[in-house]
Amino acid sequence: MNLKLRLEKLCDVRAWARLHFADGTTLTGRVLRIGHDYVEMESYGDIDKPFQHEYSRHLVPLNLVKFITIESSAFAEAERRRLDYLSQMESTSDSMPEIER
Numbered sequence: 388m389n390l391k392l393r394l395e396k397l398c399d400v401r402a403w404a405r406l407h408f409a410d411g412t413t414l415t416g417r418v419l420r421i422g423h424d425y426v427e428m429e430s431y432g433d434i435d436k437p438f439q440h441e442y443s444r445h446l447v448p449l450n451l452v453k454f455i456t457i458e459s460s461a462f463a464e465a466e467r468r469r470l471d472y473l474s475q476m477e478s479t480s481d482s483m484p485e486i487e488r
Contacts, residue, residue, distance in 0.1 A: 391449060393457070395421050403462040404428070406447060407454050414445060415465050424449050431469040442472055 397404050397418040405415045406428070416430035428445045 390452060390455065391421065393455065394418055394426055394449075397457065402457070403459075403465055405456040405459060405462075406452050407456065408451055409453050414447065415462070416445065417469075419444070426452070431465065431472045 394404070398421050401417050401419065403415065404418050405413050406426070407413050414428065414430065416428035418426060419429055420427040426447050426449060428447065430443055430445065431441070
């Protein structure tokens with residue numbers, strides 16, 4: 388199956404995926420949007436750094452992607468990290484005065 392078609396199917400359900408690049412690096416995140424020649428993903432920190440919860444969005448050119456992983460046990464940890472990030476954001480917004488929201 389074509390890589391772009393597979394990513395489009397993952398985008399429809401906002402599924403988790405791991406993009407693998409030619410230099411051996413990876414990016415794990417949820418697939419948000421597929422463009423003509425790019426994929427947009429959101430991630431919630433690096434698996435190698437479990438205590439850093441950083442939300443980030445990535446626009447990755449499709450020609451840089453070597454292959455993808457679509458099912459992995461690491462995705463459950465990534466989803467926990469996402470939910471933890473969202474709960475931290477909600478708790479900090481609850482503690483802010485109404486005028487700062």
